[in-house]
Amino acid sequence: MGTSDDALVDRFVEQYVATMEGVEPDLDRLITEPSGLDAAGMLAAIGHPSLSVPGRQPIALQLIADFMAPEGSIYFDAIYGAMPGQLATRRWLVPTMASIDFIQFVPQAPHVLFDDGLGGTSLDEWQMVAVIGDERMPLSRGVSVRRYRDGWITWACDVYDTGVFRVPPPPEAGVEAAPIPDWPRTAWQPDPSVPETRVRDVDWDAVAAEFHPSESVYRDPIFGEVRGRDAIRSWLADVMPKAGDVVFEPLGPLLDDGTTSVQEWQQMAVQPDGSRVFMTRGTSVRRRRDGLVVEATDYFDTASLFDPDVVAASLAAGSTMTADDVARHRSV
Numbered sequence: 001m002g003t004s005d006d007a008l009v010d011r012f013v014e015q016y017v018a019t020m021e022g023v024e025p026d027l028d029r030l031i032t033e034p035s036g037l038d039a040a041g042m043l044a045a046i047g048h049p050s051l052s053v054p055g056r057q058p059i060a061l062q063l064i065a066d067f068m069a070p071e072g073s074i075y076f077d078a079i080y081g082a083m084p085g086q087l088a089t090r091r092w093l094v095p096t097m098a099s100i101d102f103i104q105f106v107p108q109a110p111h112v113l114f115d116d117g118l119g120g121t122s123l124d125e126w127q128m129v130a131v132i133g134d135e136r137m138p139l140s141r142g143v144s145v146r147r148y149r150d151g152w153i154t155w156a157c158d159v160y161d162t163g164v165f166r167v168p169p170p171p172e173a174g175v176e177a178a179p180i181p182d183w184p185r186t187a188w189q190p191d192p193s194v195p196e197t198r199v200r201d202v203d204w205d206a207v208a209a210e211f212h213p214s215e216s217v218y219r220d221p222i223f224g225e226v227r228g229r230d231a232i233r234s235w236l237a238d239v240m241p242k243a244g245d246v247v248f249e250p251l252g253p254l255l256d257d258g259t260t261s262v263q264e265w266q267q268m269a270v271q272p273d274g275s276r277v278f279m280t281r282g283t284s285v286r287r288r289r290d291g292l293v294v295e296a297t298d299y300f301d302t303a304s305l306f307d308p309d310v311v312a313a314s315l316a317a318g319s320t321m322t323a324d325d326v327a328r329h330r331s332v
């Protein structure tokens with residue numbers, strides 16, 4: 001996997017900017033030779049300070065697209081779904097992100113580069129912030145997981161709750177929100193090398209015991225923030241048995257460097273006949289200090305959970321969760 005050579009990355013980005021500055025983005029651009037950077041180098045190049053200079057966002061977006069493997073790669077976005085390959089990624093990423101240049105992605109923790117034995121996997125947690133004039137409006141928190149193989153990015157998944165984007169602005173705002181697609185129906189293939197998690201088989205008291213007694217927080221798009229071991233234990237003990245027969249199928253390996261771990265998954269509702277219905281796709285991040293969990297964040301999109309077919313499947317799987325259960329635990 002290696003580590004980034006700052007001088008090498010600086011030269012690479014300098015030459016890239018010099019080549020792309022003032023050039024209209026080419027949405028048909030196809031790069032077939034890898035950049036020569038390893039995982040650490042690509043990660044450093046994507047976050048290079050010179051690419052955050054005003055007016056250089058299109059260059060930064062082109063760079064990300066250039067790093068995607070020409071074929072066999074996937075870029076998933078919680079609103080737009082999965083883009084297969086470099087060209088599809090570029091044709092979506094560059095114009096779409098340029099149209100929302102008023103949104104900033106503010107890091108919430110230092111990024112992590114895991115040695116997965118195959119080339120590296122990176123983790124970034126961020127907060128979307130809409131900057132309109134002097135106003136800064138926090139939007140969804142999100143997470144990006146990227147896998148690096150043979151000089152390319154082969155997997156990039158941005159997961160966040162799209163619910164805030166699906167609520168029309170109030171009439172007094174005087175603006176009309178652009179329509180966005182329905183939640184994406186992406187067919188994910190579970191990783192057979194990683195055990196799945198069946199909610200009803202989990203010892204949730206043991207899970208809560210892993211949290212720091214006072215300096216811990218569990219973040220969930222539905223319930224908000226639950227703080228402290230006792231509150232987390234009470235919440236888990238109350239709501240998880242009401243989820244019904246739910247399975248979390250892994251969409252990749254569990255990566256853990258001792259202080260940070262990440263697991264990608266899809267939540268499935270097990271039906272009375274044994275079949276499974278997709279509920280949502282998520283990514284879980286855990287950060288530890290002195291062996292105890294101090295931050296746990298489950299990133300997923302709530303939009304699919306409110307789909308009538310998914311609601312019906314959840315009830316068929318035995319869910320007894322109610323709005324009162326959510327209100328009882330949800331932080332304001």
